Amino acid sequence: METVITIENLSKSFGATEAVKDMSFSVRKGEIFGIIGPNGAGKTTTLEMLEGILKPDSGNVDVLGLVPSKSLRALNKRIGVQFQATSIQKKMKVKEALDLFESFYTSTSQKDHLIEILGLHEKMNAQFGDLSGGWKQRVTLALATLHKPEIVFLDEPSMGLDPNARREMWEMIKMLKDDGCTIVITTHYMEEAEKLCDRVAMIYSGKLRALDTPEGLLNDSNAQYLSFDSADLEYDYLLTVPHVIRVEQDGHSFKVFSENQQTSAYHIFAYCHEKNIALKHFAFEKGSLDDLFVQYLEKEKIG
Numbered sequence: 001m002e003t004v005i006t007i008e009n010l011s012k013s014f015g016a017t018e019a020v021k022d023m024s025f026s027v028r029k030g031e032i033f034g035i036i037g038p039n040g041a042g043k044t045t046t047l048e049m050l051e052g053i054l055k056p057d058s059g060n061v062d063v064l065g066l067v068p069s070k071s072l073r074a075l076n077k078r079i080g081v082q083f084q085a086t087s088i089q090k091k092m093k094v095k096e097a098l099d100l101f102e103s104f105y106t107s108t109s110q111k112d113h114l115i116e117i118l119g120l121h122e123k124m125n126a127q128f129g130d131l132s133g134g135w136k137q138r139v140t141l142a143l144a145t146l147h148k149p150e151i152v153f154l155d156e157p158s159m160g161l162d163p164n165a166r167r168e169m170w171e172m173i174k175m176l177k178d179d180g181c182t183i184v185i186t187t188h189y190m191e192e193a194e195k196l197c198d199r200v201a202m203i204y205s206g207k208l209r210a211l212d213t214p215e216g217l218l219n220d221s222n223a224q225y226l227s228f229d230s231a232d233l234e235y236d237y238l239l240t241v242p243h244v245i246r247v248e249q250d251g252h253s254f255k256v257f258s259e260n261q262q263t264s265a266y267h268i269f270a271y272c273h274e275k276n277i278a279l280k281h282f283a284f285e286k287g288s289l290d291d292l293f294v295q296y297l298e299k300e301k302i303g
């Protein structure tokens with residue numbers, strides 16, 4: 001499969017803060033590639049090195065065969081970067097913003113196509129500052145993709161959007177993919193990564209922790225847990241069960257994360273049998289990317 005981005009051993013520090021440490025991965029043509037992680041994980045720093053805005057301290061970046069920090073002009077003709085809504089003048093009309101950005105590019109613009117697929121007709125005469133968060137994102141998405149870029153970079157595109165607007169944004173990103181665009185997106189919404197991305201790089205403290213399809217990540221036993229209800233089992237006991245890493249309790253409901261669920265389940269059953277404790281709705285659950293993420297963080301704390 002054709003690769004459009006490759007980074008190797010990439011590192012970037014700001015003073016004493018190591019924002020990105022020895023990061024390596026590649027992005028395939030035509031995929032939606034998610035970079036996920038909590039606040040301060042290094043997502044934006046990674047993205048900005050791919051966009052050529054930041055120069056890495058060490059390591060290699062190849063985007064469409066170019067070194068971004070050295071070939072910014074050539075690269076900017078072929079990539080699209082979504083601006084923050086705050087960088088567009090509030091009084092500017094949507095139509096004016098589209099015309100202005102269109103004038104930056106000499107190549108053919110796909111303005112009419114974007115107006116169509118993003119449904120911008122009805123807002124063409126609205127001032128940018130009067131638009132809702134969802135509409136602002138549609139407009140900035142259009143501005144980033146006017147020149148039909150081969151890759152588009154989206155930094156937290158659904159931040160602050162309500163769940164409905166977020167889902168609409170996903171549909172629009174999928175339309176860009178259907179048009180043949182490769183999309184690199186950062187997010188800290190795990191559900192977004194799960195539903196939207198073809199592959200996901202999970203980062204924390206500047207390091208790549210896992211990289212796979214959402215399905216592949218969820219097959220990782222770290223995301224899986226035992227779930228059951230019990231009125232008599234104690235949280236503190238569950239933490240002592242062999243292989244258990246973390247326990248979540250909500251009233252009488254428990255989620256028990258373990259490195260070896262089979263063995264942990266065996267110990268819990270044996271204990272309950274011995275003490276005559278009732279267990280209800282016992283199940284081996286698959287978990288979510290959120291669960292996987294918290295699990296990695298817990299393991300890190302334990303060392």
Ligand SMILES: Nc1ncnc2c1ncn2[C@@H]1O[C@H](COP(=O)(O)OP(=O)(O)OP(=O)(O)O)[C@@H](O)[C@H]1O
Binds near residue numbers: 041
């Ligand atoms: N220009 C800068 N000067 C100093 N420190 C910085 C700078 N940019 C980022 N950092 C630090 O580098 C680390 C990674 O930041 P980065 O913005 O890449 O994380 P992020 O994953 O995008 O977080 P968020 O979701 O909060 O945007 C953080 O500790 C941040 O404070």
